Amino acid sequence: MTKGNIASGKTTCLEYFSKTSDIEVLTEPVSKWRNVQGCNPLGLMYQDPSRWGLTLQTYVQLTMLDRHVLPMSTPVRMMERSIYSAKYIFAENLYKSGKMPEVDFAVLSEWFEWIIKNIAIPVDLIVYLQTSPQTCYERLKQRCRDEEKVIPLEYLESIHNLYEDWLIHHKSFEVPAPVLVIPADHDLKKMLHQYEENREKILMAHC
Numbered sequence: 486m487t488k489g490n491i492a493s494g495k496t497t498c499l500e501y502f503s504k505t506s507d508i509e510v511l512t513e514p515v516s517k518w519r520n521v522q523g524c525n526p527l528g529l530m531y532q533d534p535s536r537w538g539l540t541l542q543t544y545v546q547l548t549m550l551d552r553h554v555l556p557m558s559t560p561v562r563m564m565e566r567s568i569y570s571a572k573y574i575f576a577e578n579l580y581k582s583g584k585m586p587e588v589d590f591a592v593l594s595e596w597f598e599w600i601i602k603n604i605a606i607p608v609d610l611i612v613y614l615q616t617s618p619q620t621c622y623e624r625l626k627q628r629c630r631d632e633e634k635v636i637p638l639e640y641l642e643s644i645h646n647l648y649e650d651w652l653i654h655h656k657s658f659e660v661p662a663p664v665l666v667i668p669a670d671h672d673l674k675k676m677l678h679q680y681e682e683n684r685e686k687i688l689m690a691h692c
């Protein structure tokens with residue numbers, strides 16, 4: 486699984502590996518989060534997180550689960566984020582920042598606990614693209630997704646700190662697989678070089 490802050494370069498990384506034969510790449514279903522039956526839960530959440538946070542996170546949880554249970558069609562599958570990041574990073578951030586009411590967080594948490602207890606979600610390796618929040622802020626502005634124009638640097642800092650506490654400092658939640666950290670503040674050329682250096686570790690993780 487490839488993890489990292491918003492606009493850290495996850496999709497770019499997965500697009501690079503998707504050129505390799507016998508690898509299936511599952512990018513995040515962001516288009517669904519922007520359009521479910523004509524509504525845009527991602528946009529609504531950024532406009533009014535207290536009202537729409539649960540709506541978005543419930544849908545993210547469902548669509549991530551849907552990805553996790555898809556039968557494998559190749560020996561290797563790379564997936565962008567996971568049901569774990571949705572809960573441990575984004576839902577947690579909404580709750581901790583006082584933007585998700587206690588009852589919403591409790592309902593979402595019970596759903597999440599039920600899922601991970603009853604449905605197998607195997608993960609061999611977490612590839613963590615480690616960036617500074619400032620780098621993500623610049624890449625986010627450059628990508629210019631409409632819904633994300635309201636995101637301040639502080640939001641990316643909170644998401645960054647949650648990732649670091651989870652995957653690096655092991656201070657928050659159980660980590661479901663070994664973590665490969667790839668420093669990702671570099672330009673594209675250096676990033677592609679690092680992906681090549683780590684190719685074997687990434688593609689042989691299931692062995």
Ligand SMILES: Nc1ncnc2c1ncn2[C@@H]1O[C@H](COP(=O)(O)OP(=O)(O)O)[C@@H](O)[C@H]1O
Nearest residue numbers: 491492493494495496497624628671672673676
């Ligand atoms: N190493 C890099 N250097 C500069 N820009 C990058 C780099 N990697 C990705 N980008 C650009 O940053 C933006 C976010 O990248 P993307 O892969 O969509 O991130 P994510 O999937 O993590 O949100 C895109 O416009 C992309 O072209």
Ligand SMILES: Cc1cn([C@H]2C[C@H](O)[C@@H](COP(=O)(O)O)O2)c(=O)[nH]c1=O
Nearest residue numbers: 490491492513515545566570571575633
């Ligand atoms: C998993 C997850 C994502 N989001 C938001 C964060 C971003 O605005 C997009 C995903 O974009 P990225 O470029 O792939 O990082 O979705 C969220 O609000 N809640 C979540 O659980």
